[in-house]
Amino acid sequence: MRNGHPGNDSQTQNTLTFVGNGTNPKPDSHTNEIAGWLTMTRQLVDTWIKEDIASMDIQSGSVEEAMSYALQAGGKRIRPQLMLAAADYVGLEWERIRPAALAIEYLHTYSLIHDDLPAMDNDELRRGKPTTHIVFGEAMAILAGDALLTEAFGKMALLAEQGFPPHLVVAAIDLLAGAAGRTGLVRGQVQDLAAENKAVDLDWLENIQLLKTGAMFTAALAIPSILAEDHENIDALTAFGQHFGLVFQMVDDVLNVVGDSKLLGKSTGTDASRGKATYPRLMSLEEVNKLIATHVEAAKRELDGSRDDILAGLVDFARDRSW
Ligand code: IPE
Ligand code: IPE
Ligand code: MG
Ligand code: MG
Numbered sequence: 001m002r003n004g005h006p007g008n009d010s011q012t013q014n015t016l017t018f019v020g021n022g023t024n025p026k027p028d029s030h031t032n033e034i035a036g037w038l039t040m041t042r043q044l045v046d047t048w049i050k051e052d053i054a055s056m057d058i059q060s061g062s063v064e065e066a067m068s069y070a071l072q073a074g075g076k077r078i079r080p081q082l083m084l085a086a087a088d089y090v091g092l093e094w095e096r097i098r099p100a101a102l103a104i105e106y107l108h109t110y111s112l113i114h115d116d117l118p119a120m121d122n123d124e125l126r127r128g129k130p131t132t133h134i135v136f137g138e139a140m141a142i143l144a145g146d147a148l149l150t151e152a153f154g155k156m157a158l159l160a161e162q163g164f165p166p167h168l169v170v171a172a173i174d175l176l177a178g179a180a181g182r183t184g185l186v187r188g189q190v191q192d193l194a195a196e197n198k199a200v201d202l203d204w205l206e207n208i209q210l211l212k213t214g215a216m217f218t219a220a221l222a223i224p225s226i227l228a229e230d231h232e233n234i235d236a237l238t239a240f241g242q243h244f245g246l247v248f249q250m251v252d253d254v255l256n257v258v259g260d261s262k263l264l265g266k267s268t269g270t271d272a273s274r275g276k277a278t279y280p281r282l283m284s285l286e287e288v289n290k291l292i293a294t295h296v297e298a299a300k301r302e303l304d305g306s307r308d309d310i311l312a313g314l315v316d317f318a319r320d321r322s323w
Helices: 006-011 034-054 063-071 078-090 094-115 132-136 138-162 166-180 185-194 202-227 231-258 270-274 285-301 310-320
Strands: none
Touching: 034 063, 034 078, 034 094, 034 310, 063 094, 063 132, 063 138, 078 094, 078 202, 078 231, 078 310, 094 138, 094 166, 094 185, 094 202, 132 138, 138 166, 166 185, 166 202, 185 202, 202 231, 231 270, 231 285, 231 310, 285 310
């Protein structure tokens, strides 16, 4: 199904215009801007996902069918993109972290399937398509989420086949588990639901957003540093990821108020109708935009100016995005 959601486009454009000489591909001179880099890397991640799905036995009515539907509905792939940018930052080849890039997108996709369930946010539109439980039923959606989460950790284990020493692979898995579970995303989701229709203050809200959204971004950024044994940069990239996560979620909250549902690929106005704790509920849109600008600057301050500047471009994208 094609629609106005930009994420669906990359399914049909399969030409990767890479230039490169054995290290990571860079956009060619015509696309040497962040938009070109984003398209190129989204296509790369889409190709990796497609290849992985091709290795699954997809029968009608199977859990793989629901997994494939959710994975290929057309997401931005921003978490794997952050991981690729962080790999550039610490000098790792993209191909070597392919399993980790798949893992973070699978884990994220599971979190969206469960987030949309009637018991949680009860949403019927995601990535421009009916949500997984609408198409496959609630039980299959829960199971597809379970399988994607499990598959994510299976993928992380495959890092051992990419020449990384086992103790570094274990450290990366440990970090992802912490970011995904009761000390990260899951805790944030619990707090997000608990805060519905409550009078939350800014500190509480920031804590929810850092957990439910920020934790996956910090994991995406820290994992390449761990694998490259580049300890020097982990703290700065983690701090960058926290500011990035806040920018990303604040913009998500703003787009839920003023965004275009067709572009976003999800319904708008839903936060207010559910009494969600969001930035626009605590302050004016102008004030949210000021806070976004503060975190954009704070994120950029964490970066070492002499390294790759893709990360700075990504935080601008997070601020300016309309989908
Ligand atoms: C949506 O994430 C959930 C949030 C944390 C705001 P994305 O905006 O990255 O969703 P997709 O992957 O592009 O669909
Ligand atoms: C989703 O947060 C965060 C996770 C899935 C962990 P939201 O509920 O605010 O995001 P959308 O608006 O449904 O994408
Ligand atoms: Mg939610
Ligand atoms: Mg939601």
